[in-house]
Amino acid sequence: MLQGPYGGLDKDKPLIRLPFTHFAVGTVLLALTGLLACLALSLLYHFEESTYTHCHVPNYLPSISASISLVPERYIWRCCIGLHSAPRYLVALAYFSFYWGRFARRRLELLLSALALLCGLAENTGLLLLTYVASTETYSVHKNGFIVFIASSQLHMLITCWLWQVIKRHCIHPEEVTSYRWKLRIFMFNISCCIAAAYFFNRHNKYCESGIYTLFALCEYMVVLSNMAFHMTAFLDFGSKEVMVATRPEDKRY
DSSP: OOOOTTTTSOTTSOSEEEEHHHHHHHHHHHHHHHHHHHHHHHHHHOHHHHTOOTTOOOOOSOOHHHHTTSTTHHHHHHHHHHHHHHHHHHHHHHHHHHHHHHTTTOHHHHHHHHHHHHHHHHHHHHHHHHHHSOTTTOHHHHHHHHHHHHHHHHHHHHHHHHHHHHHHHTOSSHHHHHHHHHHHHHHHHHHHHHHHHHHHHHHHHHHOOTTHHHHHHHHHHHHHHHHHHHHHTHHHHTTTOEEEEOOOGGGOOO
């Protein structure tokens, strides 16, 4: 016997139900795959163009900006970051909701939670800006997108470590202590790499020494990879949660 289009469906069943661990891993893998693919293609097929420096000194690694400005690397990077950006916005909102529940009566932490949300949104927006406006297209826009990304990323990590230090003092689950420790370690590594990258970049521009821009590029890779690792700690924070898409009760058909 044939049934109508809704006859065999469970109206209370979520349309999509995904463990948060899979959601977090998939989101980070999109960015990681895009980065590794762009760097590999640049080294294999566009070595001269991607490692070119303004003062013509030997350089052996492409910067990320140089790599993602080439073709087809540009389109691979844009595709991966575009797909990964929507989940990143969702995770930022999920953390704000989590903090709001944990710090309901602590005004300072609530203000920091709101600031962490703004930094998370700005970080992702800056990443989209530097992604979709290549350094070879409009350098000033690409540069400003990079500055927004780095500044908001550092501030977001700092505030997050502060909030999780408070959570650690009143922790309910041992995973919260583990999460705080990993966040702190990754943040310290990230900021160390940022300082090193800035040093090598300025030294290259000032003295044009052989191989210095290569060291800058290597530090830049570490900054981006540690940023991904920091966001991957959501795996620990929401490991028991699920991401669901469901129909609201008032929208269900009976």
